[in-house]
Amino acid sequence: MARTHPRIISANDLLIGDVVYLTAAGGWTRDLAAAAVARDDAAAQALLAQAEAQPHLAVGPYLADVALDGPAPRPLHYREVFRTRGPSNRPDLGRQAEGL
Amino acid sequence: MYRYDDFDADYLRARNAEFRDQVARRIDGRLSEDEFKPLRLQNGLYLQLHAYMLRVAIPYGTLSSDQMRVLAEVAERWDRGYGHFTTRQNIQFNWVRLADTPDILDRLAEAGMHAIQTSGNCIRNVTADHFAGAAADEIEDPRPVAELIRQWSTSHPEFLFLPRKFKIAVSGTPADRAVTMAHDIGLRALRGPGGEVGYTVILGGGMGRTPMLGKVVREFVPKPDLLPYLEAILAVYNLHGRRDNKYKARIKILVHETGLEALKGEIEAEFARRKRLFDGPEVVPSAEELARIAAHFAPPVLPVRAEVSAIEARAREVDPAFALWAEVNTHPHRAPGHAIVTVSLKAPGEAPGDATSDQMRALADLADRHSLGELRISHLQNVVLPHVARDDLPALHAALVRHGLATANAGLITDIIACPGLDYCALATARSIPIAQDIARRFAAPEKARAIGAFEIKISGCINACGHHHVGHVGILGLEKAGIESYQITLGGDPGPDAAVGERTGPGLAAKEVGPAMERLVAAYLAHRAGHDERFVDTYRRVGPEPFRSAIYAREAA
Ligand code: SF4
Numbered sequence: 001m002a003r004t005h006p007r008i009i010s011a012n013d014l015l016i017g018d019v020v021y022l023t024a025a026g027g028w029t030r031d032l033a034a035a036a037v038a039r040d041d042a043a044a045q046a047l048l049a050q051a052e053a054q055p056h057l058a059v060g061p062y063l064a065d066v067a068l069d070g071p072a073p074r075p076l077h078y079r080e081v082f083r084t085r086g087p088s089n090r091p092d093l094g095r096q097a098e099g100l
Numbered sequence: 101m102y103r104y105d106d107f108d109a110d111y112l113r114a115r116n117a118e119f120r121d122q123v124a125r126r127i128d129g130r131l132s133e134d135e136f137k138p139l140r141l142q143n144g145l146y147l148q149l150h151a152y153m154l155r156v157a158i159p160y161g162t163l164s165s166d167q168m169r170v171l172a173e174v175a176e177r178w179d180r181g182y183g184h185f186t187t188r189q190n191i192q193f194n195w196v197r198l199a200d201t202p203d204i205l206d207r208l209a210e211a212g213m214h215a216i217q218t219s220g221n222c223i224r225n226v227t228a229d230h231f232a233g234a235a236a237d238e239i240e241d242p243r244p245v246a247e248l249i250r251q252w253s254t255s256h257p258e259f260l261f262l263p264r265k266f267k268i269a270v271s272g273t274p275a276d277r278a279v280t281m282a283h284d285i286g287l288r289a290l291r292g293p294g295g296e297v298g299y300t301v302i303l304g305g306g307m308g309r310t311p312m313l314g315k316v317v318r319e320f321v322p323k324p325d326l327l328p329y330l331e332a333i334l335a336v337y338n339l340h341g342r343r344d345n346k347y348k349a350r351i352k353i354l355v356h357e358t359g360l361e362a363l364k365g366e367i368e369a370e371f372a373r374r375k376r377l378f379d380g381p382e383v384v385p386s387a388e389e390l391a392r393i394a395a396h397f398a399p400p401v402l403p404v405r406a407e408v409s410a411i412e413a414r415a416r417e418v419d420p421a422f423a424l425w426a427e428v429n430t431h432p433h434r435a436p437g438h439a440i441v442t443v444s445l446k447a448p449g450e451a452p453g454d455a456t457s458d459q460m461r462a463l464a465d466l467a468d469r470h471s472l473g474e475l476r477i478s479h480l481q482n483v484v485l486p487h488v489a490r491d492d493l494p495a496l497h498a499a500l501v502r503h504g505l506a507t508a509n510a511g512l513i514t515d516i517i518a519c520p521g522l523d524y525c526a527l528a529t530a531r532s533i534p535i536a537q538d539i540a541r542r543f544a545a546p547e548k549a550r551a552i553g554a555f556e557i558k559i560s561g562c563i564n565a566c567g568h569h570h571v572g573h574v575g576i577l578g579l580e581k582a583g584i585e586s587y588q589i590t591l592g593g594d595p596g597p598d599a600a601v602g603e604r605t606g607p608g609l610a611a612k613e614v615g616p617a618m619e620r621l622v623a624a625y626l627a628h629r630a631g632h633d634e635r636f637v638d639t640y641r642r643v644g645p646e647p648f649r650s651a652i653y654a655r656e657a658a
Contacts, residue, residue, distance in 0.1 A: 012147055012151075014126075014198065015197060015198050015199060016151065016152075016198075017152035017198065018150060019149075019150060060133070060147065078584065079522060083149055087533070088531060088533075089451050089533045090523075094150050
């Protein structure tokens with residue numbers, strides 16, 4: 001079955017280890033709204049190749065399904081949703097504590 | 101307590117310097133992630149969902165107050181002010197930065213601590229009974245043997261690249277508080293015909309996706325034969341372990357596929373060869389070396405005290421909260437008038453096993469004041485003060501209350517094991533911590549938990565089973581089903597001497613259904629148990645799964 005969901009690149013920052021997303025300009029951001037979105041397979045593979053070419057900045061890049069129904073791409077899998085926040089038992093820690 | 105000598109200290113310094121260089125080369129791009137990953141893992145550094153995590157070994161769970169203070173310092177200086185004690189007697193720091201890890205490891209090394217053997221396909225951090233050296237029911241303190249195994253296994257060149265990780269647990273008592281039946285090798289002390297102490301060797305237990313209980317491969321191994329015997333097992337495993345399939349690579353699968361008897365023949369033949377090497381021109385380890393190690397664990401000299409403490413008795417009369425805590429959280433010590441105290445890290449609503457820097461420091465101070473400066477970390481994710489005078493219990497309890505550490509629930513339904521799950525762990529398929537929190541809140545009233553009695557709930561966030569769910573009286577396994585978190589319940593597991601793997605009840609439950617299902621399960625147990633002393637797992641064995649299965653799946657009355 002053909003993929004239907006748009007995708008973004010999610011990874012961990014090499015130095016801090018926190019979650020980062022690939023931007024359209026080929027850099028890395030902590031802001032989901034600035035993440036580059038791939039709407040088809042070719043674009044997704046291109047983004048992944050771009051991400052993998054930067055192992056000195058981000059570790060373990062992978063494609064994550066998103067919905068485009070708000071101001072920022074919305075990750076669909078709950079694992080990816082948790083990554084946008086931090087530990088659910090510690091609202092004082094992780095991305096959720098930074099007000100992003 | 102064991103103190104590192106110059107050899108250990110030099111080794112750690114050299115190893116940390118090497119890792120510092122590797123980190124620098126990773127940061128400046130000379131090492132790729134593929135090259136660096138095995139190196140960082142060998143030094144306990146994982147990359148998790150939200151950050152790097154550093155796992156530090158606490159061999160056989162023994163810790164000095166000074167070491168505990170260093171853990172508190174690490175949490176405060178380089179992390180977010182807390183640490184997580186694990187089911188393998190390790191501590192995990194969840195928010196460290198890559199560039200800081202060499203400094204952290206140096207600080208730990210100054211206190212005789214490290215992250216070696218906390219990852220990779222090597223012999224992992226050796227675990228032991230958390231009441232070792234203090235329990236009244238002990239045949240011998242298992243820690244000299246555990247320390248011997250640590251020294252033998254650390255960077256043992258033959259066993260650094262095993263087919264898979266390898267876990268050894270040592271128990272000095274038939275009561276078995278070290279879950280020896282669910283380790284690659286479990287060792288259990290017993291007395292031989294002449295009264296000498298040796299060890300029963302249990303082989304091929306393990307949890308994970310294929311849970312198996314270990315089998316006795318040799319009823320009695322005299323202590324001098326222990327290392328060559330272990331080495332023989334490891335050599336046979338190294339040769340035949342399934343390197344072709346990671347899911348079949350643990351020794352339990354080898355035991356299962358080859359059969360215990362066939363494997364035993366090979367082990368015994370290899371043992372005969374190894375034994376000759378150990379007993380060459382010089383016997384290794386020498387009697388002096390064994391005595392040197394054992395001297396570090398010499399039983400503490402405790403003042404002679406009356407069996408019953410009048411101070412404790414009076415406090416029990418006037419303070420019901422203290423009475424309950426003293427009843428639930430103390431264990432018989434071998435010295436009259438003393439107790440082993442479990443400090444629960446399971447206050448209902450908190451993440452099981454987490455302790456703040458302030459709590460760690462408070463525990464270190466209390467260990468100095470009341471427990472000869474010694475602490476233990478249990479695989480149950482609690483802290484133990486092993487040598488407390490019963491006269492001191494009221495003062496200790498009062499201090500613990502001030503630090504939020506006086507929860508009276510050791511071994512009760514709210515003393516839940518939970519792995520970090522999807523709140524931290526990159527491998528997780530579902531969260532564990534919120535499930536534990538929800539259940540604990542439902543049974544938070546101490547009298548309620550006490551009335552239910554011994555009840556072990558264990559929760560894992562994926563099939564790897566770090567939360568020991570297979571041997572929980574009630575096991576909860578978090579999985580993904582159709583895009584949501586789903587929890588599979590097992591019943592009837594037991595980590596103790598009558599070890600058992602729990603049986604699946606049926607379809608998984610949604611997160612919000614787990615707590616109510618536990619309430620119905622407990623109600624069914626209370627209705628069926630023969631008396632207060634019949635634990636849930638015993639009732640389960642007696643009456644079978646049916647009433648409990650029905651309770652779990654009974655929907656709220658329409
Ligand atoms: S059981 Fe799974 S989720 Fe839990 S700590 Fe282990 S690997 Fe992580």
